[in-house]
Structures are given as C-alpha cells and as structure tokens.
Amino acid sequence: MLRNIRIGILSTIFLGVFINGRSQDLSFKDIFPFIETGNYAEAVPRLKAYLKEEPDDPAANLQLAVIFKKRFEKYHPLNQYHDAINNANDAKTYFLKAGLNIDEKEIRRNGKKYYTNFARPDSRGKLDVTYNDVKAYIDSSYIEIDNFLRSMPDIYTNFTSAVSYYDHAAGIYDSLAAVNDNISDLLISFDGDIDGRLVLMKNYYDSCVYFLKKYLDETALFPIYRNQQTLKTREIKVFRLDGTGTGNPGFMDSTIYLWDYGSWADKIREKGNGEISNLNKSLFATEEKLRAGIELLSDPGKLGNTEPDLTNPDADLIIKLRNYDQNSVLISLLQYQERKQDLLLHELNDHKIHQDTLFRADEGSLSVNYAQLFQKSLECKDLLNRMEEKSQESDLRNYKAFIFKFFSGSAGFRQYLKDEENFTSNSINSFSEKLEDLTKPEMPDRGDSASYAVFNKIRIPLFITKMDPSSLKQDETYSLELLRTPENGMLISGIIQPKKGNGSVNAFLAKIDSVKNDKWMTTVTDSAIDNKRIVFNRVAALSLASKGYAVILNSKIKDDSTATNSYHLIGEDGRNLVNANLPESDWPSQIQFNGNTRTCIVIFKGRKAEALADNEEPFTWAILDENGIEKNKNQASLAGNIAFVSGLGKGYLVMGNYTKFTGPDQAELDPGKHGDWACFGLLLDQEGKVIKTASFAGKVDCHLYGLRMINDNFLSLILQHGKYMPGSHINISRNDMDHYLLNGKLEILNKNIR
C-alpha cells in the first residue's frame, strides 16, 4: 500500500514537471479574481491544479466546496440530476477537507482568503472573518448537502420511474391510436392481444401514479421546488386527440396533468370483454347456423320432406355490429348468407311448384316467381360487391379471429367471395334466361283467318285484313285492329265504304264474346263534323277503359289536307258515351288507359298511319281525362316508331325504336356507338312529364322484339338484332337477340348482350 502511494506521489511529481508546464505558476492570488467574479469555469480547473500542489490548502478546499455547492444548487435536481449529485459529492468532499483543515489559527492568519464568502463588518464596521462563521457555514452546508445526497436518489428514482411508466402507457395508447382511426375500430378489433396491451397500459399507468405519489410525498418532506407540485388527472374523451402527444404531462411543472390511461384502459377492456366479446360469440354462433342452413339447402337429399329450420341474423347483432363498424363486411356477409338461404329455399320450392298438380303453370305467375328469384340473386350480388369492396387486409383486420376460423384467413375469405360470385352469377343468369324465355314478341294480334262474325248481315272478318285506301271495295268490311278482352271476347275496329251514301269511308267497332257470338256493332263518327264532309274515318287507336273502350277516331275531311282526331268513349253496350274533339292533327298511333289515374295517354306521330321510321317526325303525347279533355301535352322528335305503351301506378311507360330522339328539353338520346338503331324508354309521370329517358342498345343495330311487364317495377325486354322494319317480327334464335331486365325507373338490373 505504502509502496503504491509512493509510486503515485513520485509519478505525479515527475509528470507535474513536464505536463505543459502550466500549473507551476498558479497561486491562490491569481485564482482569486475568477472566484470573486463567479467565473467558476476558469476558477475550478485552476483551483484543482493548485490543490495538486497544495492539497491541504484550507481556503482552496473551502472555495472549491463553495463553488461545487453553488453548482449543485444551480443544477436542476431532476433534469440535471447527475451533474447535481456529482457536484454535491464534490462539495461534500471539499467541505469535509476544509473542515478538517480550517481552525481559528488559519482564519487569523489567512482571513483575507475567506473574505469573498464570509467577510462581515465587525463591531467597528471593519470587514472581518470569524472562525465561527466559517465553521457554522461548513457545518450547515455539509448537513444540507448530506440531506440532498440522502434524499435525492429516492426522489429521482421515483420521479424517473413515474416518467418512464407514463411514457410506456402513453406509448401503448399512441400505438393503438396509430392503427385505429376511431374508437369503434379499436373496440371491434378487440382481442386477447389488445386486452393484454391494455392490461399492461393500466399497470404502467398505475405504476406511474404510484411512483409519482411517492415522489410527491418525498418532495413534500424534501422540497425541490419553491411550491409543492400537485397532481391532476384528465379523462380521455376524444380518441386520437386526448391522450396523444409528447408523453410529457408537465412532470416538472407546478401541476402535473396526467391523461388517465388507467381508466381509459378499464373502460375499453370492460366493453371489449363484455359487449364486444358477447357480440363475437353471437357472431360466431350465427355464422355457424347460417352455414349449416346453407349446407342443408344445398343438398335437398339431406333435407328430405322436412321444413328447414333456417336462421336469420338477429337484428340486435346487426345493430351492434353497425354501431362499431357502419359498413362492416360481416354485416354484408350475414345478410348475404341469409339471402342465399332464402334463394336456395325458393329454388327448392320452385321444383315443388312444378310437381303440384293443381298448379297452373301460367306464364304470368312463373314470371313473377322468377322475377322474385332474380331480384334475390341481385341482392346477393350487391352484397357480394359490398364485401368485395371491404375485403382489404385493413378491413378484415378488425375480424381476425372470425376470418381465421371460418375462412382460414383473408386469402380464404377472398376465395369464398369468388366462389359465391360464381354461384350468384349462375343464379342471375339462370333466372334471367327463364325470364327471357317468358318474354314473347309483341306480335300484332292478327286474329283467326277465315273466321267471321255477322252483324245485321254485315260480315266482319275476325282477322286483320289487307287494306288499300285507294282501292276499297264498297260494302266490304276491313278489320284493321283486334283487341282481346279479359273475358276472352274480342273488339274489332275497321272500316267500310257503303255503296249507299256519299262514298265516304266509315269507321266501325264490333264486339264478340268468347264463343264468337256477336254482341254489337257501331259506327264511330265525330259528331262535331258534318258527315257530308267526311272522306275517310278510321279508328286509329283503341284501349280498354274503365267503362268500356277508349277510341281515337281519325277523320279526313273533304278539301282539307290535314286530318281531324276525336276521342270517343264507347260503352260496353256499344253506345258512344263521350265524343271530344282533339286539337292534334298528327296520326294518333296509340291510346292507353290508366285505371289508377283514370286518365289516358294518346300518342301522335307523323302525318300518316304508316310510320315513317327513318324520318324524324314530331312525336306528341297528350294526357286526356275520361271525358277526352286534354290535361297536358308534350312534344319530342323521333326518327323511329312507338312499340309499347303502358300505364303505371303513377304514370306511363312508352317504349320504341329510334335512330334519332330529341326530347322535349331538346336533349338528344344517344343510340350508342355500335349501330344506328336502338330502343328507347320514356318514363312519364301522370301528367305526361318526362321522368327519365333511357336508351337500350346492343353491339349492333337492334330494335324492340319482346317485352314483359312483370309488375310495375320489373320489365323484361328483348331486342332483336337488325334495323327496325315495320312488321319484321319473326321467330329468332337467342343469338340474334339481346335481353335486358329493368326496374320501374328504367334502371338496368341485368343485360345479356350478344
């Protein structure tokens, strides 16, 4: 030991001679100005160097002790804890050393060395330093520093522990906020992992509070600030706003505001382990039942004759899911499976229907049934589309366990969607084709050839007869239009040029019953026109009405190039109940009565009966009441023809073919780029105002071939390839036709373009 000390001393002496030769010139007197001016950065190294030569110099030791004490007091006890502690330790050492070497003799001999810190006027006003003052200062400082050194480590440890735990809690909160855009996402994705993190978060927060309280208790006993700090907590109300940030709630401020991560974690866990857990259980159970139901219905052999016990997702389950995830992919999934069950059940019933002996396979009923199945298939497709949109990893992340259990992961789920798309597409195509088969061409009723009815010796053909207006045979009846009545009777409209008379052509209406017995025959004339002036009368349009038949009579008058139109309501007994003149002189191609609104629509197009399909002509529609009073009128322009007119619940539907269509608002309807001919649909309200105009086209020229109105909200439409030619309806193969299914708003539900 002694040997080592000797080595150290000798080395120090030896080195001291050589090292830069700087310390040998130092004297306490030279250092003094730095001490006096408080320039401790200059003073301390000099004092240390000086002490290397004069290690026991009492004044130098005391000065260093004072400087270190001032430094540790200057340092923030927490933020600069280690510097404060180091300086406090140094101060303690030097105070100890100074205390050992300072006595009354030293003060008497070197009193001036102590003036800086200890001089005070004596009784005579002269500055003096007393040993007692110095001793008292050393003792009190020593105790103060000792207290600091004994108290601060615990305070610091508790403080930094609190800071660290809070930081950890805040870190977990931030990590949850970073991946969840809202609190609902967090809740719906709640699982064991999140639960574990929240438990940890709560523990961290509680530990923070524990250590912070200890810290505050300790600083109450050993104050490190002028005022005691207080602790307050803040509730996290707005996710991703409250509780985020620096993780520093002002630990060194007078009031520490902690975000209450603990209560927040408790709240989330309570919901997660309660409501969300129950929701998941219900979700899993429902899915299992739905799957079982679908499996059973997919295999009629298993089902036998028993009624399947099908599951519908509980409304409460859907509401709860929606509460956390408004557009949840699982809501769509459950609804899809529910509809698929329904679809499968209907398909099964469809088979049963055909086995029922009492069932009359009426085309109307069949089409209603297929339309329902088609719409269910469409709903399935729509739900699949919704699922497709929500099948990204980020969407499925919230349902990890569910997706894993039932689909073996997100890839499996996407494969499921593909498979179901095939199923749904097949259903849609199958029902669409069935509806297509049930959609027959709108063939004009040509009646029964060689069949006649006789009214007062006038023989009326019960079939459409050829007629050339320029070469009519006198007294011969020409049947121009036939209208089947619901009781299987027939209304015949036609013309006759009697031998007797002025050579004018008369229009007639005749009615036969279901066994072709004559009921009545009547001549239709416009009472407002002098009969002598009539050249040619003809029933241009005919419709069933509530009290008989609504008829538009077209009359050509001598010496007048324009024709006159009149509305007639012919009663069931053949009497003319209403005769109203119409202002339009164009050819009235259609009349359609709407029982719901008790109005009828009359369509005028062009000047002649023979539609000039290729030329653009005015196209007018007027709404008449039962008395023939015109309520409203609209005009468009059409190169094409009118093929179908129907009354709807609250309006009318007009369909036809066109190459050019300009609506009342002057907007042109585009027939598409594949051909000149397409089909148009015109949806009108009960006043005849246009609600919607739509075009239905194929890859080539096409025109309306067949239409079935299954109800007022479902139409099946067949287009035939080729330009429209009057009377061109022939039997065609499926390859020569396109098929559309439309809703009541003329929106396309499905199309099959070939």
Next chain:
Amino acid sequence: MRFPFLKCSLMAIAIWLLSCPSVLSQNQTSGNVNAGPSGAVKLPGSINNGQDKNWAPSVTADGKLMVFESERSGKMMIFESGLEDNGTWSQPRSIDSINYFCDSTGIEGPFISYDGNQIYFSMPSKGNIGNEDIYCSDRKQDYWSKPFKLSPDINTPEYEGYPSVSSDGGTLYFNRVKKDFKDKNFTGTCYVLYYARKDPEGKWQTPEPVPYPVNLHCDKAPRILPDNHTLIYSSFRPGSAGNYDLYESKVNTDGEWSDPEPLTFLNTQQDDQLVTVPAEGKILYFNSGNDLWSYPIPEKFQPQKTIMVQGIIKDADSGKGIGAEISVSDKATTGEVMTLHSNEETGRYSLVVQTGKNYQVEIRKPGYSVNTFALDLRPVTKYKVISKDAGLFHTVKLELKAQDADLSLPLPANITVINRNTGNTVFSGKLDTLKNFLRMELPLGGVYEIKGSLENFSSQSLEINLDRPVCFMDMEETLKLTQKKINVPVNISDITTGSKVDGHITCTDLSRAETLELNSNEMVSLRIGDTYEIEAFADKGYFFGLARIEVQGSGLKLLNVSSPGAAQVEGGNLEFRLTSLARNSILILSDVRFDKNTSRLLQSSYQPLDMMTKLLILYPTLRLEIDGNTDNYESASYDMALSQKQAQCVADYFISNSISGKRLKAAGFGNAHPVNTTNPEENGSGNNRIEFKVLEYLN
C-alpha cells in the same frame, strides 16, 4: 517487481514523449508538405485540381457536403462540393452569393453548420477596413442568401474570425486578437478563443473566452466537433511543433475543459489549422500545402459517439419544406436536452445526439401539429444515420358521422360547428347519408363545438379542442342522436265480440328497418316522426291484421289498414280487431290490387299476400277460398272472367310460395257481390277486391 519506481518513471517518459508534439510530427511531415502526412488521402481532382489553392474545409454532420476556401485567379472564394454515392466528390460550385458579396481577398475560414443550413465565415467588415467580422449566409431552396453580419455582441470594432457553431446551433466559437501577448519565440498574431451561446429567442449572448486551460497562450481557429464536446483548435504554446499546432480539448457539463492534447499525427512545422470532422468521427479533413486531405482519426482523438438524425420537415398539405423547432428531451426526466430548427425554406434538418441515452424528439411549429418520435440510443454503440422526415399539418381532417343511438343507422343530421375561441360558425349544413359522413377541415388552434340535431331527435354536442398539441391529422367521430319516442299500447281483440285476444305484434319501422316484437296488449315505444307497419297475429284462430301508422308527437295517425275495420286508433291506443277463422269467415285484403282490367298484381299487393302466406304456413289446416270481385266494369261475363283470373293469380302466388294448391280454391264472382251498392261503378268503390273465405280450419 524489483524496480517499480524506475518502471513507473519510464512509463511517464513514454507518455511525455507521446504528448510532445514536435518529435513525431517533424518526422512524419518534414520535407513532405505538399504530399501530406503519412496515411492521409488526398481528395480527388475534382477538388484538388493542382492549380488552385484550397484550404479551410468544413463538412456537414453527415459528411455529404463540404465547403472550402479556394484562391482562384487571386481571389479568395468559397466553394461547395458534394460527396457522391460512389464516394467521389462532385465538381466544386462557387457560392456566388457569398463570393460576389465579399471583397476579393478577405474571406476567411468558412464553416458550414452541421445541418447544412448556414455558412459562417469572416471577412473584412464592410465600412470598417482593417477589422474582420463574422457573417452568415442562409440556405434557401436553390441558393445561398446574401450574407448578413452577426450581431454587435459578436462583432466588435476589433477582429473576429474563424467561426464554428455547435451541431445544436446553440454555441458559436470564434477567435479575437490577444493584444498583450509577448513571446520572443513567436512572431505571428496571437489570438484568443471565445464562445457565445444563443438565448431562447435565438439571439447570441455576450461572448466569453473559452476558459482555462484553453487560452493560456495563443489559440485560434476553433472547430467544435458535432458531438458539441470536442474542440479542435490551433494553439501556440510551449511544446508546439510549429507556430500554430492543432490541439484538442473536451468540455464537460460543468463547462470545464480538459487539458489540450496536441494532434501529433497531423501537426507540422507550418501553421496547422482548421480541420473538420463529420458526425461519424472517424475521419477528419484538413489542408496541407494547397490541397485538401482526409485522415483517419486515432481512436484517442475521436469525438464522443453520436448518431445523426436527418430529414425534411414539410407542410403535410403543400409538401413544401418548413422551418420548425426540433426539441430533444431526455426520456428519463422529460428535461430538454437541446433545441434546434429546420431550414425555413427547405425544411432540412440534422440532429446529432450522443449515444447511450434515451431521447424523445418533438417537432413543432406554431399553428401546426406536433410530431414526436422516440430515439432510444441506450443500446447504440456505433454511429448511424437515421432518416426521419416529418409532415406537419395545420388542419385536422375530421370525418363526422351521425347515427341513431339505438339502431346505429346513419342520420341526415344538421351539423353546426362553432369555433368557441372566435364565436364564428365554421360550418353549418346537413350530413349526407348517401356518403354517410361529412368531412371537414378544422384549423389547429381552435376549440370547436360540434352540434348535431335532427327533427324528432335529441341533439348532441361534441367538443374538439385543437388549441393544444395535436398529433393525428385524421379523426373520425360519430354523433349519436337519440330519437324521441312515445309509448303506445297495442291491443288485439275479436272483431265480432270485442273480447281480448292473445297474440303477438310486430312493428316494422319503415324509415329505419327496425323491427320490434311484443305480445298483444302490451306497450311499445315508437319513434316520433316515423311510419310503422304493424302486423298483428293472434296466437290461434284468427286472420291477421296489418296497419300502417305515422307516429306524431301528439299521437298516432292511421294511414292504411289491411282490411276494413281491422285496426283503429283509439285514445292513443292502437286497436287491432281480428276476424276469426271460423268456417265461412271472410277477410278482405284492401291492398291486393291489379293493373286495371288485368290479372297483373301491383307491387303493393305482395306484402299482404306474404302475410297471408305466413298465416297459411302458421296454420297448416287452414283452407281458403280466394274470391275475386270486380267493379262494374263491363258485362257480367267480362267481370266474372276477370275476377276469376285475378283470384287464380292470387292462388298461384301462394302456390309459388310453397302453399299446396289443395288448400286453395280460386273463384271469380265478377260484380255479383258488390260491397258498395250505392255507387258501384265508382272507381275505388271497394267492389274490386279479393276476399279470403275460410273453407276449413281445424284448431
């Protein structure tokens, strides 16, 4: 050990020999001034072109950009050159905004700040010839700004030169002239090192001399290294190899400096000065002769281990760089360690921090969001560069939804947003339920009250306080509004006897697809403003009842009833009066209707028919006759045929829904049984109808 004293003395001599700069450095560099010291690597020809004199290199902390001084055609100029990815230095580019600003010969000791955002240099003070002052030029988007002189606290009427700024931007080192120094062996100008700190407002404080043991003799050209602790400077002092030699001192947290250590591996008999060291601390750049060189720093002289974080701070919306404050705090205590700023135009910043500690970095700018990240360098022992860009935003993108608190369905709520700080209405409009949300941008700094209201719903408010540090740009909140309700007793009784009947009620809210189930003669809570379809089924032996009602604040309004007299509103109660399934009992379903003169069912017919299907499924023994009746359309035969078709159509519908045709009988009666004989031809007379007559029901 027999001669410990001798051994110790020899060791001390050896240490002294190592610390004595002249001995080794003379050997290394004597007669080889232009070749550079042994082990040094001359920078490539792009910098050292063999013609121009280059010196005073200074590099950024990442070592990727160097500025240096070069004499070109007799003019002192500053150039910058970048370190390419392949390790070569790019062709130097004149920094014209400085070079054309300065007098031809006066530029001295350029120093590029470690983040690359400023160049400090000294030059003769404009308008005060003979004295040098320190100037600074800021980096702009594509150029350097016109230089500006530092404040009078730094620049006195005397000489100030050779600036160097710590990597945190907080301390400036430079030198002034020491006037009273006398040494017969020293013929040059004696200098003293100063340092000045920046106050929190960014103003340089009064400089002070770097304390003991620096500045004991003549010291100049300080270069503070990126660790902010190690200072390399030129010193003339006993033991120097030439006039000025390079020395290194380190400062501790108390501001005390270590004894200067000579850079013996570099010092020559010439004046040695102005080395530069990137943050990695492994190599230094210096000039020897007319060229710039690099040299690996012996471990003993390497600065403290640091890492560097660098990146660009952008406005998240515009993508443009912005100046922001970067505050680094100690994670252990939350106490601030340093604060620096990104470039105002480019947003570029570099942060050099010592390893071994755990830091939190916070980037902030008034009016913008806060971006924070942790930098745990406790386990880090090696230098590395971390790239960290940050986008600060000044508006929060709030996606607001409103939903029914009970049903979780979206609501078209009226939304009002008021900034409480200003009282201004920031937004007022209706939430679009098709989109299902409302997206709004709320500027930071405001406290917003968001209120959702809707007729018949209680309103709800939400406070979004953005007058505080905000970290997340996107927020999603949902206002949950509760619809007001009234309680309605729903009773079922026998239409003939009036006696109570047990059964169950299903209330379907047509507005919200909510279905409530209850037993008959119970109370149901219905939503004000909504329309309900209410089905009543007796437990046994009765037809069903179906009513459509509108719930008003004052009570119920009956809109439609499935069959005449089947439901009534009486004193706030909804009373269903059901027809029993006794043989020959008849029920008329008013809503089963056809297109005029056809057997084509209207869409509205399906629901009552579906209910009848449900009844048929519920009571398998029930057999029905379906009777078609018409208005007085036409002839009796016509009406008969039409009514028969319509009745059959209804039967077919049941059959298509799995009801056996054996349980059904369709019959048409035309207008034979008018219910309205007063005016039987009137449309809507009620004559056109489908009746369901019980053929058989076994209870």
